[in-house]
Amino acid sequence: MTDPLDDLKRAFERTTPEPDAERRRANLARAQELFDRVQDPEVESRRIDDRTNTWAAIEQGVRRMLNGLTSRPVLAVVGAVAAVGLTALLVTATRTETPPSGIVVADAGVEPEPVVTRADDPVAERPTPVPTEEPRAVGDVDQPESRPVPTEEPTATETSLREVGLPADGDASEAVATALDHQAPTVDHFELPEAPIPAQEPTFPVAPRRADPTSFDATIAELERQREILRVQLESVPGADSRAADAAVAREGEVMVASELPPPPEATPPRPRPAYLAAWSTVDVVSADSVVPLPANTEAFANEDARPVRIASEEPVSTFSIDVDTASYSVVRSSLTNGYLPAPESVRIEELINYFPYAYPAPEGSGAPFRPTVTVSGTPWNADTLLMHIGIQGRQPATDDRPPLNLVFLVDTSGSMDRPNKLPLLVQSFRLMVGQLDPADEVGIVAYAGSAGRVLDPTPAADRGAILAAFDRLHAGGSTAGAAGIQLAYRVARDMAAEGEVTRVVLATDGDFNVGISDPEQLESFIARQRDSGVYLSVLGFGRGNLDDATMQALAQNGNGQAAYIDTLAEAQKVLVDQLVGTLFPIANDVKIQVEFNPDTVAEYRLIGYETRALRREDFNNDRVDAGEIGAGHAVTAIYEVTPVGSPAVLHDALRYAGRAAEPPVAAERPAGSRELAFLRLRYKEPGRATSELIELPIARDVGEAGADQRFAAAVAGFGQLLRNGAYTGDWTWADAIGLAEANTGDDRFGYRREAVTLMRLAESLAEAE
Numbered sequence: 001m002t003d004p005l006d007d008l009k010r011a012f013e014r015t016t017p018e019p020d021a022e023r024r025r026a027n028l029a030r031a032q033e034l035f036d037r038v039q040d041p042e043v044e045s046r047r048i049d050d051r052t053n054t055w056a057a058i059e060q061g062v063r064r065m066l067n068g069l070t071s072r073p074v075l076a077v078v079g080a081v082a083a084v085g086l087t088a089l090l091v092t093a094t095r096t097e098t099p100p101s102g103i104v105v106a107d108a109g110v111e112p113e114p115v116v117t118r119a120d121d122p123v124a125e126r127p128t129p130v131p132t133e134e135p136r137a138v139g140d141v142d143q144p145e146s147r148p149v150p151t152e153e154p155t156a157t158e159t160s161l162r163e164v165g166l167p168a169d170g171d172a173s174e175a176v177a178t179a180l181d182h183q184a185p186t187v188d189h190f191e192l193p194e195a196p197i198p199a200q201e202p203t204f205p206v207a208p209r210r211a212d213p214t215s216f217d218a219t220i221a222e223l224e225r226q227r228e229i230l231r232v233q234l235e236s237v238p239g240a241d242s243r244a245a246d247a248a249v250a251r252e253g254e255v256m257v258a259s260e261l262p263p264p265p266e267a268t269p270p271r272p273r274p275a276y277l278a279a280w281s282t283v284d285v286v287s288a289d290s291v292v293p294l295p296a297n298t299e300a301f302a303n304e305d306a307r308p309v310r311i312a313s314e315e316p317v318s319t320f321s322i323d324v325d326t327a328s329y330s331v332v333r334s335s336l337t338n339g340y341l342p343a344p345e346s347v348r349i350e351e352l353i354n355y356f357p358y359a360y361p362a363p364e365g366s367g368a369p370f371r372p373t374v375t376v377s378g379t380p381w382n383a384d385t386l387l388m389h390i391g392i393q394g395r396q397p398a399t400d401d402r403p404p405l406n407l408v409f410l411v412d413t414s415g416s417m418d419r420p421n422k423l424p425l426l427v428q429s430f431r432l433m434v435g436q437l438d439p440a441d442e443v444g445i446v447a448y449a450g451s452a453g454r455v456l457d458p459t460p461a462a463d464r465g466a467i468l469a470a471f472d473r474l475h476a477g478g479s480t481a482g483a484a485g486i487q488l489a490y491r492v493a494r495d496m497a498a499e500g501e502v503t504r505v506v507l508a509t510d511g512d513f514n515v516g517i518s519d520p521e522q523l524e525s526f527i528a529r530q531r532d533s534g535v536y537l538s539v540l541g542f543g544r545g546n547l548d549d550a551t552m553q554a555l556a557q558n559g560n561g562q563a564a565y566i567d568t569l570a571e572a573q574k575v576l577v578d579q580l581v582g583t584l585f586p587i588a589n590d591v592k593i594q595v596e597f598n599p600d601t602v603a604e605y606r607l608i609g610y611e612t613r614a615l616r617r618e619d620f621n622n623d624r625v626d627a628g629e630i631g632a633g634h635a636v637t638a639i640y641e642v643t644p645v646g647s648p649a650v651l652h653d654a655l656r657y658a659g660r661a662a663e664p665p666v667a668a669e670r671p672a673g674s675r676e677l678a679f680l681r682l683r684y685k686e687p688g689r690a691t692s693e694l695i696e697l698p699i700a701r702d703v704g705e706a707g708a709d710q711r712f713a714a715a716v717a718g719f720g721q722l723l724r725n726g727a728y729t730g731d732w733t734w735a736d737a738i739g740l741a742e743a744n745t746g747d748d749r750f751g752y753r754r755e756a757v758t759l760m761r762l763a764e765s766l767a768e769a770e
Contacts, residue, residue, distance in 0.1 A: 299511070301331075301346045302550035304611035306727055309643075309651050313599040319620050321613040321627035322392065322591045322636045323348075324582075325556065326575070327541060327549060329355035330565040332723065333755075334544060336762045341770070342723060346549070349720035350609035350638070356716070356752050358635045358709040360393035369587040370394045370630055372682060372697055375704030379641055380714055380740055381721075381732035384649035388605075388640040388677065388699065389710045390595075394587050396633035402585055405441040405504070406458075406496040410489040411474060412509035414449035418476035421567065422510050422543040427471045429540075429572030430508075434468065436580050437461035444492045445470050448485030449477070458496050486523070493535045502585055504536045504561065511541060511548035527558045528626070534688070538583065540575070541565040553612065560589060560629050578750070582631035588684040590627040590692065593638060594620045596679045601701065603650045604643040606728070608717050620683060623692050630684075639717050641728070642677060644701075675701050708746035712753060715741035719760055734764035 310318070328351035335342035363371040370392050379385040409430060417423040434443065438461060445456035445467075456470035489505045497503040527537055537559025539552045547565070556563035562583055564575045575583060592615060597605050619625040630636060643649050682695040706714075719737045721729050738760045745753040 298546045298548075299346075299544070300548050300550045301343065302553040302612050303345045303348055306721075306724060307607050307609075307611060309604050309606045309728075311604055311652055312597040312602040316597045316599060317594060317617050318597070318605070318607055318640075319592065319594045319615045319617050320607065320610045320638075321615055322593060322630065322638070323350050323610060323613050323628050324354060324630060324634050324636055325351050325553065325563045326355045327552065327563045327565040328352060330567050330571055331547070331549065333759055334565075334567045336759050336766070339766070341763060341766050344724045347720055347723045348609060348612065349717055349724070350613070352720045353609065353637050353639070353713050353716050354635070356712070356756070358391060358393075358637065358713070359747070360391040360635055360709070362393050363395050368693070368695060369684070369686070370591075372680065372695065373704065374680065374697065374699050375706045375710050376642075376677065376699070376701055377706035377710065377714075380736065381718055381729040382641070382649055384643070384647045386642045386644065386677075386701075387706075387710075387714055388642050389704075389706065389713065390593070390638045390640075390680065391709070392591075392630065392636040392682075394582070394630045394632060394634040394636075396581075397585075397587075402438075402581060402632070404498075404501045405437065405584060406444075406493065406498075406501055407437075407441065407584075408444045408446060408489045408493045408496070408503075408505045410485055410505055410507045411445065411447045411455075412449065412485075412507075413447045413474055413476050414510075415477050416546060417449075417510055417543075419510075419543055423474065423476045425566065425569065425572070426508050426540075426542050427474060428569055429566055429576055430471055431468055432569075432572055433576040433580065434461065434464060436577055442496055443467050444496060445474075446485055446489040446492060447474060448488075453488070454492070458492065487526075490530050490535060493530075494533070497534060502536075503534060504538060504584055505530075505559070506538050506540060507555065508540045508542060510543040511546040511552075524554055524558045527555055531558065531560045536560045536586070539563045542567075557628070558626065560586065560626075562629075562631070574750070574752075579631075579633075582633045585632045586629045586687050587632050587634075588630045589687055589689075590623070590625075591630055591636075591682065591684045592620050592625075592627045594681040594683075595640065595699075596681070597642075598676050598678060599645075601645055601675065601677050602642055603645045603647065604652065606641050608639045608641060609720070610638065620681070623685070623690065627683075637713055639713065640678075677701050708744040712741060712744040712746065715744065716756065719756075719763070723763065734760060734767065738764065 325348075328346060328348040331346050332342045332352065335346070360373045361371055363369065373391045373393070375389045375391075376386055377389070379387050411423075411426065413423065417426075437443070441461040442458045443456065443461055444458045445454070447453070447455050455473065456467065459466050459470075461467070486505075486507070489507075493503050493505050531537070537555060538561035539556045539559075541547050541549065541552055541564070544567075549563075549565075552563045552565075564571075564583075566572050566575060594617075613628065615625065615627070643651075676698050678699045680697040680699055682697075683692045684695075685692050715737050718729060718732055718740070719734075721727075722732070722734060722737065726732070738757060741753065741757050741760060745757070748754055
């Protein structure tokens with residue numbers, strides 16, 4: 001049996017002719033002839049793939065069109081058309097239906113005569129500027145000489161500024177192109193149409209910037225820059241949309257000043273504010289086109305210059321009102337813990353001293369509601385003077401004996417309170433306080449701005465859930481002006497008041513006191529009238545940046561209440577829990593202190609602090625003059641620096657022609673050879689009484705012995721003077737204050753004194769860093 005493949009192979013071999021060399025040569029010669037004919041340029045071969053059917057014709061036409069568009073002349077024309085189209089797009093993208101008012105673009109800040117053709121006029125009707133060899137005056141400034149217009153066709157980079165419009169709603173509407181004068185490259189020249197613009201429409205200058213005339217991309221970039229310049233200018237035009245200000249674009253790497261602190265309306269500090277305070281008055285640049293505005297600092301503090309040294313023989317009497325406020329200490333702490341020294345005007349030394357509890361002897365029996373304690377010791381910062389330390393301790397009544405309390409919380413819920421250290425901290429603070437109230441107490445809540453009107457009608461403190469739920473409903477939003485909140489709060493308080501009860505309004509705010517009475521004097525008079533009716537006012541400040549400390553102090557003083565600043569929940573615990581009774585229950589009103597110095601033993605003296613509490617000498621016996629209050633258990637401290645007669649520390653020279661001045665009358669004759677330094681008088685009113693009581697006490701040079709309380713108070717007094725630039729502390733240093741305070745922390749139950757030492761260390765470090 002044979003294989004079929006072998007049979008097939010043999011069949012192919014039989015049918016295949018033998019190779020013919022001659023024929024092979026003939027075929028190769030024929031192929032070479034045909035190849036030579038194809039290569040001949042005079043012979044045009046017909047292409048079978050280019051027949052004129054429908055699709056071949058379309059392809060051929062498209063190819064020819066593309067080849068034509070890629071020629072150099074056509075590319076130049078297309079570039080010019082693209083430039084015109086882009087400028088038209090910039091116009092139509094921002095134009096509204098309101099007809100724009102013209103704005104003239106001038107060179108180098110000069111405001112020319114307003115001559116701009118309106119955007120809605122037909123192009124054919126616009127007048128064509130006629131070139132002239134004479135300089136043409138525009139406004140009050142002669143414009144540069146116009147040059148002949150080239151006759152050749154302009155390129156894409158040879159454009160002119162046509163018009164700029166401002167619609168009534170303030171949105172920018174622009175048609176922008178740049179005229180580049182090749183004959184005078186150092187002058188930016190704009191050809192403006194001759195059509196006049198209505199006189200009432202605003203005009204302002206926009207300075208042009210030059211683009212590279214050889215670069216189409218540079219021309220487009222120049223158009224964008226001109227548009228941005230115009231937009232910034234439009235924001236300053238009256239009536240422009242205020243929202244445009246929020247979109248201000250900062251240049252890369254720059255900080256835009258929003259309102260230099262104003263620095264506050266607070267007074268300018270004697271030393272320059274450190275750079276890190278710029279956060280209060282700048283716009284923080286996130287990127288070149290993204291800015292985050294920070295609120296401007298509008299803080300204002302109530303203070304005066306440090307009390308000067310007085311000559312005892314010329315001014316032997318010092319009179320002032322006591323002060324139990326502590327707001328300044330909290331402000332100082334807030335500043336230091338945030339990394340900067342406090343402004344000197346924010347430092348009230350008496351409030352730093354009175355922030356701390358002292359173990360002064362309490363009154364005994366049923367006599368006066370407080371007891372004075374006086375000591376005389378050496379001055380830490382001056383070995384040639386003495387410190388006369390006056391401490392007043394109020395009576396602490398038994399908790400069960402306190403009268404019922406009526407509280408009306410007046411809460412600022414304006415938009416500025418929407419910060420973690422403002423409304424949220426306020427709500428947390430009052431939640432702590434509500435837990436300390438007795439079941440017989442009543443609480444009402446009034447809010448102004450975001451949550452306007454009555455939030456909670458008078459509710460017994462026993463219904464704690466309803467009170468806390470009302471606080472949780474408070475929200476920040478809206479402007480501060482509005483619902484006459486303080487008047488409503490007093491109306492609610494009067495409805496709650498009853499015989500034998502204590503009624504108080506507690507105003508909690510971040511500093512904006514526009515609560516229905518805009519005139520500060522009228523507001524203070526209103527509060528004083530309410531005080532006389534038996535309704536007191538306390539003020540609690542929250543947050544920084546717009547803290548109106550000056551108004552807080554004035555309102556609290558006129559309302560027979562305390563002003564405190566709460567910057568942490570721990571401070572809320574101190575003011576509203578630990579010192580609740582002293583904060584809300586007064587034991588003595590209109591407390592005044594008067595010290596008469598003995599010129600025989602005292603050459604000079606000065607009161608440390610109490611600059612805003614000064615009274616005239618005659619005010620001491622005038623029961624109609626308002627003064628400070630002492631709450632249950634409160635301690636009040638006042639410190640005089642006294643220069644004895646004959647001390648080398650005397651600052652005043654003796655007068656050549658002055659005789660001995662007549663001594664003022666005293667209650668009793670001083671014994672011969674008396675060693676008295678001074679004579680102390682105190683006046684106060686029992687709550688609800690209109691007539692004052694008098695306490696008198698002589699002060700000898702060797703009276704009392706300074707203990708840890710007096711020495712710690714002296715350290716704080718020196719610390720406060722250093723914060724106010726230490727005019728009278730000589731070579732005393734931060735380290736001296738720290739050492740004296742550390743050695744006298746004593747029984748520091750709540751850690752307040754140790755915290756003060758920490759703050760002193762922070763102040764030392766920050767002062768060295770400046």
